[in-house]
Amino acid sequence: MSGVFLEGIVKRYGSLSVVHGIDLEIKPREFVVLVGPSGCGKSTTLRMIAGLEEISDGTLRIGDRVMNRVAPKDRDVAMVFQNYALYPHLNVADNMAFGLRIRKTPKDEIAKSIEEVAQILGLTEYLERRPADLSGGQRQRVAMGRAIVRHPDVFLFDEPLSNLDAKLRTQMRAEIKRLHKRLGVTSIYVTHDQVEAMTLADRIVVMADGRIEQIGTPMDLFNNPVNTFVAGFIGSPPMNQFSAVIEEGQGGLVARANGTTIPLPALEELRGAAGRDVVVGIRPEHVHLGAEEGTSAIPIELDLIETLGSEALLHTHVGNETFVAKVETHGEIGHLQGVNALHVKPERVKLFDRETGRAIGRAA
Amino acid sequence: MKNMNLYSRGDKIFVFANMVLIALFTVAALYPFIYIAALSFSSGFAAAAGKVVLTPIELTLAAYERVMSEPAFWNSYKNTFIYTFGGTLTSLLIVIPGAYALSRPQLWGRRFWNLLVAFTMWFHAGMIPFFLNMRDLGLLDSYFGIIIGFAVNAFNIILLRNFFESIPTSFEEAARMDGANEWQVLWKVFVPLSKPAIATITLFCIVARWNGFFWAMVLLTDEGKIPLQVYLRHTIAELSDDEEFSSTLLSAPYSVETVTAAIIVCSIIPVLLIYPWVQKYFNKGILLGGVKE
Ligand SMILES: Nc1ncnc2c1ncn2[C@@H]1O[C@H](COP(=O)(O)OP(=O)(O)O)[C@@H](O)[C@H]1O
Ligand SMILES: [Mg+2]
Numbered sequence: 001m002s003g004v005f006l007e008g009i010v011k012r013y014g015s016l017s018v019v020h021g022i023d024l025e026i027k028p029r030e031f032v033v034l035v036g037p038s039g040c041g042k043s044t045t046l047r048m049i050a051g052l053e054e055i056s057d058g059t060l061r062i063g064d065r066v067m068n069r070v071a072p073k074d075r076d077v078a079m080v081f082q083n084y085a086l087y088p089h090l091n092v093a094d095n096m097a098f099g100l101r102i103r104k105t106p107k108d109e110i111a112k113s114i115e116e117v118a119q120i121l122g123l124t125e126y127l128e129r130r131p132a133d134l135s136g137g138q139r140q141r142v143a144m145g146r147a148i149v150r151h152p153d154v155f156l157f158d159e160p161l162s163n164l165d166a167k168l169r170t171q172m173r174a175e176i177k178r179l180h181k182r183l184g185v186t187s188i189y190v191t192h193d194q195v196e197a198m199t200l201a202d203r204i205v206v207m208a209d210g211r212i213e214q215i216g217t218p219m220d221l222f223n224n225p226v227n228t229f230v231a232g233f234i235g236s237p238p239m240n241q242f243s244a245v246i247e248e249g250q251g252g253l254v255a256r257a258n259g260t261t262i263p264l265p266a267l268e269e270l271r272g273a274a275g276r277d278v279v280v281g282i283r284p285e286h287v288h289l290g291a292e293e294g295t296s297a298i299p300i301e302l303d304l305i306e307t308l309g310s311e312a313l314l315h316t317h318v319g320n321e322t323f324v325a326k327v328e329t330h331g332e333i334g335h336l337q338g339v340n341a342l343h344v345k346p347e348r349v350k351l352f353d354r355e356t357g358r359a360i361g362r363a364a
Numbered sequence: 365m366k367n368m369n370l371y372s373r374g375d376k377i378f379v380f381a382n383m384v385l386i387a388l389f390t391v392a393a394l395y396p397f398i399y400i401a402a403l404s405f406s407s408g409f410a411a412a413a414g415k416v417v418l419t420p421i422e423l424t425l426a427a428y429e430r431v432m433s434e435p436a437f438w439n440s441y442k443n444t445f446i447y448t449f450g451g452t453l454t455s456l457l458i459v460i461p462g463a464y465a466l467s468r469p470q471l472w473g474r475r476f477w478n479l480l481v482a483f484t485m486w487f488h489a490g491m492i493p494f495f496l497n498m499r500d501l502g503l504l505d506s507y508f509g510i511i512i513g514f515a516v517n518a519f520n521i522i523l524l525r526n527f528f529e530s531i532p533t534s535f536e537e538a539a540r541m542d543g544a545n546e547w548q549v550l551w552k553v554f555v556p557l558s559k560p561a562i563a564t565i566t567l568f569c570i571v572a573r574w575n576g577f578f579w580a581m582v583l584l585t586d587e588g589k590i591p592l593q594v595y596l597r598h599t600i601a602e603l604s605d606d607e608e609f610s611s612t613l614l615s616a617p618y619s620v621e622t623v624t625a626a627i628i629v630c631s632i633i634p635v636l637l638i639y640p641w642v643q644k645y646f647n648k649g650i651l652l653g654g655v656k657e
Contacts, residue, residue: 052537073543085534089556098552099542146542 001028001186002063002076002153004049010057011044011210019044020210021058031180031187035197036207036233042190043158045207049188050079050156062154078147079156082163084139086131086146093118093127096145103150113149120179121145137168144176148183157189161196173199194234198222206230222283228357231281231350237313239281242321243354246276255280255351258319260298263346267361270351278360281350284313287325291341298323298342305336312336397632404428404626408619426617427626437627439588440595444631447510447580447591448573454515455569460562462516463524464550478525485518491582498583505586514579517572520565527561528554563645570642574635596627 004026011019019041026032034042047053049060051072060067067075078099086095093114100110118124121141131139140160147155160176161169177200180187191197197204198218206213206221206229214226218234225231231239244257246264253264255278262280264270291297300323304315312333314325325342351360371379398418403411404427405420415421431437465471466478488494503509531554539549555562577593584590590598603620618626 050537050541052540072540073545077541079538079541081534081538083532083534085532085538087535087538087553087556089559098539102543102548102552146538150542 001184003028003030004154004186004188005061006045006049006058007061008058009045009048009055009060011041011048011053012056017056018210019048022212024205024212024215026186026188028186029184031177031189031200031202032205033189033191033197033201033203034205034207035191035194036213038192040207041210042192042207046079046156046158046188046190049154050077051075052079076153077156078150078152078154079158080143080147080160082159084131084143084163086139086142088131091128091130092123092134092142092145095131095142096149099146099150113151114145117145117149120148120182136164137172140164140168140172144179148179153186155185155187157187159191160189162191162193169196176200195236198234204234206233208233224359225281225350226359228279228281228352231352231359235283235285237284237324237326239283239350240287240318240321240323241279241281241352242318242323244278244280246270246273246278246351248274255349260318262298262344262349264349264351265346265361267351269361273360277354279352279354279357281352282323282344282348284324284326286348287327287342287344289325289327289336289339289342292343298344300340300342302337302339305333307333314339314342316342400625400628404622404629406622408616408622411621411625412619424617427622428630430618430623431626431630434599436587436595437592437599437630440590440592441630443507443589444574444591444593446507447576448570450507450511451515451573451576452566452569454511455517455520456562456566458515459517459520459524459565460555461550463521464528464554466521467525467528481518481521485522495582504583505589507589509583510576510580513583514572514576517565517569520568524558524561524565527558531557559645563642567639567642570638571635574631592627592631596624596631599627600624 004024006022006024009019009022009024010017022045024032034045036042044053048055049062049067051067051070055068062075062077087098090098096114096117097110100113105113114127115124118127121144123138123141123145126134126138126142131142134142140163143160157176161172164172173196176189180200189196189200201218203215203217204221205215208229214221214230216224221230221234225234225239228241232241242257244255244262247254247256249261249263251263252266253270253273255262255264257280262282287298298318300314300316302314302316303322306313306315307329310329310331311326312329314327314336316323316325327336329336352358353360399416402418402420403416405423405425406416407422407424407426410416410421462481466474466481468474471477489497498504498509498513501509503513535553535557536549539553544552575593576591577597580591581594581597584594587598600620603623
């Protein structure tokens with residue numbers, strides 16, 4: 001298995017630059033997910049790695065070979081497309097055999113590979129069928145099978161699950177994860193769905209506007225987003241964010257916003273920060289019911305309760321900004337109706353510079 | 365008509381009028397066939413007297429015997445097969461890769477090349493320059509000249525190019541990721557996916573070649589190389605001019621008309637046989653299921 005290395009990768013269409021210089025090191029066997037809003041350049045980046053788009057600037061290496069000018073077929077990468085792109089005139093077996101036949105793999109070897117992969121993906125019964133006669137999930141599997149039979153060095157996935165319904169998506173997500181565990185092939189996976197990113201990735205690359213915002217493990221990104229963009233993108237529901245000013249409180253620094261006072265963690269970076277304009281970030285999961293000594297009691301008016309089952313989302317607001325708390329229901333929601341205060345532990349409170357959006361300090 | 369009750373009065377009249385109109389067209393299109401067939405099996409006398417309308421009069425195979433006893437007929441028949449088969453194959457071998465190249469966004473100067481091809485549909489040098497061109501290339505009286513001289517048809521190229529353009533690029537990309545080179549992408553993916561379009565242009569080619577008359581007449585003087593259509597014309601001319609034949613017309617079992625009709629029937633049969641075979645490729649929807657829309 002090979003690693004994949006991007007150094008200053010740029011993509012320009014004419015004078016329009018859509019990927020502005022990406023540096024990324026993907027280790028052998030790693031599962032890396034590129035995530036970001038639609039149009040941020042994820043697919044373009046992936047297609048440059050595949051060789052389907054020319055690289056305008058920078059260096060791409062797979063293993064120790066520079067790949068900038070190498071044709072896709074000589075890169076030893078396989079790709080699963082969003083629309084599957086199965087050959088409609090070929091049955092499942094021939095779809096999977098296509099690449100092997102082109103590479104002049106011996107017949108018995110092809111038959112063996114297909115049998116084996118069909119077994120893994122549960123496609124054995126469908127080998128004779130045309131794509132038109134398969135369900136969405138089966139087509140998805142065939143698309144993966146076509147990539148797997150070739151035993152490539154690197155797998156590329158471009159939103160492979162976005163055409164499936166929610167239930168099937170969850171199921172296939174788990175299957176992809178299992179496959180990766182089993183095959184251990186270096187994988188680069190593009191999605192706009194942060195839940196997919198969180199569940200699949202060894203490391204996540206958050207992109208916005210053709211740039212990398214942050215690279216890290218899922219928990220890294222969840223706990224220590226480097227800026228307000230990542231904070232808002234990772235996590236569901238997203239992190240609550242509202243503007244505040246840092247002030248000197250009784251027990252230390254506090255953030256004050258619209259009559260709400262939130263005690264802050266004792267951070268090195270906050271020394272002498274009184275008067276600084278910040279954005280306060282609090283994850284819905286870190287909010288608890290009621291007021292408690294030594295924490296930030298946030299008086300609230302409930303706007304709405306969304307019941308999810310074991311959990312509920314309390315919608316309220318701080319000033320004009322909505323504020324969401326995710327709390328346990330313990331099977332009932334009666335006790336949530338009268339809630340008039342919430343609290344959060346100081347060490348859970350994130351601060352971002354209001355000007356730059358960058359995180360201030362790093363909690364453990 | 366199913367559920368005719370669900371149609372309003374006006375709709376019923378409209379549907380009925382349509383059916384009548386279509387029936388009339390069908391009859392109008394079919395009648396010449398029936399007439400020619402009937403004529404070919406009629407006696408020369410009946411044909412000359414204009415008695416044949418729908419069915420053979422004084423049923424005889426004399427015209428066919430006359431036609432088939434001529435070695436020149438069989439030779440021209442063979443030539444027509446050569447021109448049709450060779451011409452169609454050559455056309456496909458040029459038109460398919462040409463259309464593919466013109467359909468690819470990565471083709472350098474693509475707009476210019478496309479314009480150049482389309483240009484020939486509206487503007488061409490004309491007959492005399494074309495003839496002189498063929499003559500100067502040494503392509504008169506040559507099988508090769510007929511085959512290559514008319515192999516490229518801009519309309520077919522554009523038709524197929526448009527079809528290729530409608531095939532989602534992800535098929536090409538998937539094939540390239542699978543290791544296919546351009547040539548393999550074309551023959552292993554695009555051609556099988558384009559069967560309906562290719563069947564269409566194949567049929568166009570076959571029919572045009574089979575019926576090809578004018579240029580064959582102009583470019584071929586060697587009797588041994590002429591196709592069936594030219595032979596047909598020669599035969600008509602020959603029989604009409606033949607004093608002796610005309611004078612015995614009343615007693616001859618065949619006439620110019622019946623012989624002409626017999627040759628036409630012979631020339632139509634292969635096209636009728638081929639059509640159902642080509643038609644089965646006209647099925648739409650082959651792209652279905654390959655990509656998720
Ligand atoms: N062929 C192209 N010409 C010009 N701009 C393009 C082309 N392909 C993509 N783009 C632009 O590049 C940006 C990134 O696209 P893409 O990589 O597909 O985004 P993502 O996959 O993250 O949704 C988009 O703004 C898109 O409009
Ligand atoms: Mg995309």
